[in-house]
Amino acid sequence: MDGANGIRAILIDIDDTLLDFDKCAAFSIRRAEDATGVRLPPDAFSVFKRINRQLWDRLQAGEYDLAYLRTIRWNTMFAAMGVTADGLDFEYHFERALEMSAEPVTGATELLQALAGRFPVYAASNAPSGQQEERLRLAGMDRFFADVFVSGDLGFSKPDPRFFEAVLAMLPYPPETLLMIGDSVSADVAGAKPFGIRTLLFDPHSASKGDEADATVRALCEIPAVLGLRD
Numbered sequence: 002m003d004g005a006n007g008i009r010a011i012l013i014d015i016d017d018t019l020l021d022f023d024k025c026a027a028f029s030i031r032r033a034e035d036a037t038g039v040r041l042p043p044d045a046f047s048v049f050k051r052i053n054r055q056l057w058d059r060l061q062a063g064e065y066d067l068a069y070l071r072t073i074r075w076n077t078m079f080a081a082m083g084v085t086a087d088g089l090d091f092e093y094h095f096e097r098a099l100e101m102s103a104e105p106v107t108g109a110t111e112l113l114q115a116l117a118g119r120f121p122v123y124a125a126s127n128a129p130s131g132q133q134e135e136r137l138r139l140a141g142m143d144r145f146f147a148d149v150f151v152s153g154d155l156g157f158s159k160p161d162p163r164f165f166e167a168v169l170a171m172l173p174y175p176p177e178t179l180l181m182i183g184d185s186v187s188a189d190v191a192g193a194k195p196f197g198i199r200t201l202l203f204d205p206h207s208a209s210k211g212d213e214a215d216a217t218v219r220a221l222c223e224i225p226a227v228l229g230l231r232d
């Protein structure tokens with residue numbers, strides 16, 4: 002990638018790019034257990050991760066929307082865990098806790114500081130309406146954002162082209178002057194690329210082939226150098 006040449010604004014994903022979703026989810030599961038009295042088996046978190054990933058993959062493939070995912074998520078989990086309980090009630094408490102969970106990814110605050118000193122920064126996230134603003138505030142990150150775009154408000158989830166169309170319609174920048182930063186090849190990179198938006202993949206586990214995005218980094222602290230920013 003040719004530094005920050007021509008880039009005028011940043012779009013950035015939230016979960017697993019700025020906030021550590023695993024830590025936030027583990028916290029929220031414990032809170033939901035406390036609130037509902039449901040006791041989950043010892044391997045509950047690995048089951049949660051596997052099934053949540055499968056449910057989000059199907060959502061991103063356009064099979065259903067976020068409201069539907071929320072209605073089936075914990076009943077699907079409970080069926081896989083052999084737990085008999087009310088999944089909708091557990092989902093309610095899980096989401097209330099998730100709204101209050103804000104565990105930063107290493108280097109996220111420093112990255113936002115570096116980016117926001119140079120560009121307007123916009124969050125672009127698949128999440129229910131309202132939740133992400135509060136989590137960014139709790140993480141002390143809200144002050145870095147010019148605006149927060151979430152699928153729950155826009156009606157479409159990344160990588161649906163309509164998510165990016167809606168974001169582009171609200172911004173005064175041509176797509177080729179935007180850089181999308183995120184951890185998902187399928188949602189962030191594949192969603193933004195067809196519009197000519199430049200892409201930077203955060204791939205901490207080296208799970209990608211390395212050539213999907215215009216640039217790929219293992220750690221957030223590498224990004225200012227990739228963009229040629231000095232502090």
Ligand SMILES: [Mg+2]
Nearest residue numbers: 014016017184
């Ligand atoms: Mg993400």
